[in-house]
Amino acid sequence: MVVVDDGDLAALLGDHADRHSVPGAALGIVGDGTVSVACHGVADVRLREPVTPETRFAIGSLTKSMVATVLARLAEAGRLSLDDPAVAHVPELVGSEWIGAVTLRDLLANRSGLPLRARLEFDFDGRRDESVDALSRMAADIGDAGPPMDFWSYTNAGWNLLGRAIEGATGLAWEDAMSRWLAEPGLHETSFGSSSDHRARASGHTMTAAGPVPAEPLRGRAYGPAGVGTLSTITDLLRFGAIHLDDSALAALRVVHASQAIHGWLDEWCLGWARFDWVGGQAWGWDGVVNGERSFLRILPEQRAAVALLTNSSSGRAMGRSLFTELMESLFGIGVPPLRLEAMTGAAGDLSRFAGVYAWPDRQIEVTVTGPGLTIRSERGAAEALPVDERIFVVDAADADNPTVTFADPDAGGRPRLLYDMLWGLPRTGEDDRWTGR
Incomplete structure (x- = not known):
């Protein structure tokens, strides 16, 4: 049984929030039917309203876990099968060059091979409209994108297709279907997509040298299933963890x-x-990264517990790492491995094997050897990358979200075929090693 002292939980939350300059946060633990919640700080630095258990935060990509849950419930109800061809539920994919026999399960697993494009993954500003056909038009654009890819990569576009599949299977707008199929277990404080609901919500904040600055929230129905627009409370996230x-x-x-x-x-x-x-146990979960807000949910089935954290700061991931390290050890005796950011000269061996261009048709990262490390050039500029081990390089240790890049899938000569920038894979290209898809 999980025994939590509410005072200790509040002190822990406040300590880590202050340490990372997070204006407001909510932390909760559920175990054996017992729920403990602590709140800290303010929902918005301008209005100074305190964070409460009813404060709603943007949960970003934790929406994907909810989409997966609804699809599993629809499968259980006989509305679909996770092994159905995606095209059976997304009519805009009929005739697509890449779709083939891709299933809903493949999309859930991020292994569908859908063509990765920056204009489909990250064009939040260009797809801000809230029209009823926004998701359909996004699906059509994904279907027309081009030949398939043959490697694992996280993708927003694939989850937008899954939202469209929910519409196809239920005959409802994906937001309405999500609410209906998650309402029965009690998720009444979670809303999907744009909403006129004016209940208390946190504002995101970007950390600057002058302190936290309110961030504009992302909008756009086409990216809703990938995580744009979903709001939830700490108590609802704990209910969601308890469902699982x-x-x-x-x-x-x-x-x-x-x-x-x-x-x-x-x-x-x-x-x-x-x-x-x-160390000492496994956990499942996912995180949300959205303008000025970071969210976390961890499920520990062996301990019959779930832990959720909501923050309204771009420094929330750094806070989450430090807080979870202390909390998991003290409550469950589980060690969270530290984020390795110490460069070790020579740890990667021959650096020339990493050099090359890793690209999508509309996004490119160039890697060159510079002294003891690499120079990585992208649309964000040039950065020095130093080896942590044979596949991980630290680019910016101060970046709470994306301090490292990871190389993967080496060939017989040790040359990596993929570069992972955050969670997105970019394949190596070049005259001597041209990537041509499947």
């Missing part, structure tokens, strides 16, 4: 489908959840 602890049918979503480890993010990917191989 109590419903044995949902354990199938925790089965590993891809073993691509990305430093600082995941050890393996399942279906809407990542698996974390911690």
Whole structure:
């Protein structure tokens, strides 16, 4: 049984929030039917309203875990099968060059091979409209994108297709279907997509040298299933965690489908959840990264517990790492491996094997050797990267979200075929090693 002292939980939350200059946060633990919640700080630095258990935060990509849950419930109800061809539920994909026999399960596993494009993954400003056909038009654009890819990569576009599949299977707008299929277990404080609901919500904040500055929230229905516009409270996230602890049918979503480890993010990917191989135990969960807000949910089935954290700061991931390290050890005796950011000269061996261009048709990262490390040039500019080990390089240790890049899938000569920038894979290209898809 999880025994939590509410005063100690509040002190822990406040300590880590202050340490990382997070204006407001909410922390919760559920175990054996017992719920403990602590809140700290303010929801908005301008209005100074305190964070409460009813304060709603943008949860970003934790929406993907909820989309996976609804699809599993629709499968259980006979509305679809996770092994159905995606095209059976997304009519805009009929005739697509890449879709082939791709299933809903493939999309959930991020292994569909859909063509990665910056204009489909990250064009939040260009797709801000809230029209009823926004998701359909996004699906059509993804269908027209080009030949398939043959490697694992996280993707927003694939989850937008899954939202469209929910519409196809239910005959409802994806937001309405999500609310309906998650309402029965009690998620009444979570809203999807744009909403006129004016209940208390946190504002995101970007950390600057002058302190936290309010950030404009992302908008756009086309990216809703990938995580734009979803709001939830700490109590609802704990209810969501409890659903996955109590419903044995949902354990199938925790089965590993891809073993691509990305430093600082995941050890393996399942279906809407990542698996974390911690010292003394395993955890499943996912994170949300959205303008000025960071969210976390961890499920520990062996301990019959779930832990959730919501923050309204761009420094929230740094806070989450330090807080979870202390909390998991003190409550469950589980060690969270530290984020490795100390450069070790020579750790990667011959650096020339990393040099090259890694690219999508509309996004490119160039890697060159510079002294003891690499220079990585992208649309964000040039940065020095120093080796941590044979595949991980630290680019900016102060970046709470993306301090490292990870190289993967080496050929017989040790030359990596992929570069992971955050969670997105970019294939190596070049005259001598041209990537041509499947």
